[in-house]
Amino acid sequence: MDGFENAFALLLDGRGGARPLTLEETRSWRASDGMLWVHLPPDLPDLPRVLEAVFRLPPQVREPLLADTGRVRIDVLNENELVLLLLHPDSTPPDASSPRQLRAWMTADRCVTVAPTSQHAIVAVREQLAHGRGPRGTDLFLAFATTAISTAALRTSELDDTLSGLETRFEARRDDTADVPGDLRRLRRTLVEQRRFVSLVRDAILRVSLLTVEWVHAQQRELRQMAERAGGALKEMDALVERARILHEDIKARQDARSQRILYMLTIISGVFLPLSFITGLLGVNLGGIPGRHWRGSFLLLVLVLVVLAAAEWRALRRRELV
Template sequence: MRFRLDKNALIYGYMLSGSRKGVAISVDDLAEGISRDECSWLHFDYTHPDARAWIEQKSELEPVVIDALLSEETRPRATLLKGGVLLSLRGVNLTSGSNPEDMVAIRVWIDEKRVISTRKRPLLSAQDIVALIDANEGPETPGEFVATLANRLIARMQETIQETEDKVAEIEEAVLTAESYSLRSEIADLRRQAISLRRYLAPQREAMLQLQSDRMTLFSTDDHVRLRETTDHLIRYIEDLDSVRDRAAVTQEELVNRLSEQLNNRMYVLSIVAAIFLPLGFFTGLLGINVGGIPGAENPNSFMLFILFLVVIVSLQVWLFKVKRWF
């Protein structure tokens, strides 16, 4: 029975090698069956029911591979299985209005003649490979496909990480010149972004290192060289994220110290004012009680004498504070 597949289930399909290199694969071609003599790439939206049905019923993959390709949650990894390699990689989310740390996952199975990948959200790195294929410069083997995909995923992280570093530098400068409490939330956002990115990139580094193992026979020497270069870039980006995280933490501590110092200075001034007016309030309150016998009540110069007395009290307080070096 011919398997019917909705056209939206298959995102991309191309022949990577042979006489039909660069030829697009349609859902009708899938229904008829694809020759295993030439290398092909099929890229599915795993949330589509028809895509799930085709992978489960027609892909001839092992159950563990099927589960991995259709899994909702996944962690970056590279696993050598019978007949091929199972990959799960992530790239930054560059969709407009989205958070870069909300990374997009792509799951890939490769064997000698097939590349089957799945995703939920659009991934620009997959579009890059399509552009290379259309320009007749695309990968011709599964190993070359993985090397190209990993390279594009890591390359697209550069701008995001550089923007994060620039923001940290701007905040570091602003902390030295500004007194804005809003900087605290900006630093917290940067630290959260750096931590989130690193949380996904660290296991991806391990996956990239596993791809360079001698056991991965699907990769040529050139593929291993490209994977090694890509891994070096990834490690550098992880180190940059560590630096961003540490710089943000130090900047946040400096900001908290400066804000605490400002608060302490203001509280100090208020304490001095309160200390000065404390005895004045005592004397004015004492002489303001409504009972008989208040000294100077009948003397017309009593008010001026009392003001002079208060001035003397304030002068003595100021002298005492200076002696004690309280200001």
């Protein structure tokens, strides 16, 4: 689109392809021309004015498109218009400068999306249209949902491989497994975020499938299939989260056992040296009458007595299987 960096407009041809339009051409667009998809980045200068003046969107449409929320939101404006707010996992947590949402206003013949142009859903659907394998019209939402679920499936496979590697390193008891707890903490955070994303995608599909909008109702079968795929992906994520939890418990149990062994050995050592320390402390007082102070062999005799006492204590502990 002229003058708008990272923004674009595509006119779908109804056969899986699309051709780009300029800003002037979008102003003269008519519903009979075909499905129009206009994409605007959220950092576009004066975006509210653009939505109002250029695309003539009413306030009830502009406000949701400019809103920021941490959940899925679907508003039915009338029997033909939807406003969708979906979360995507390929950016940082939402804030004023870095939104992670895909916001869309959709009708039977027009769609306006507000999201980072580099967002995977936008890039993937745009590439599909460029190769003639994209949506044909009102199934644009299905294309976004399919891309999101496919991305989640690939990400789930990557996380599964990462978790399997951590499990293998832990079970192998190698010396270089000291970084496993840190890697597992990062992986568990990623799993929680990914599971939330899959859950939100599934909720969005289910909510859209329950709408009575006519052009949405025509896609009920595809929406049900997508919801089932999302449900399956959610179960896989739950399984990964459970495996990560079990691995965390195993690591914690091993760390606790190691700490207990160390404390036990320190207790044994303290027990062995306690009588020896008592004797040497008693003989080290600065008072007269210490036995053997005038005999030159008294020190060696004391050392021998301490060694024998330590050996006897150690043998007694061994007989009781304490060490």
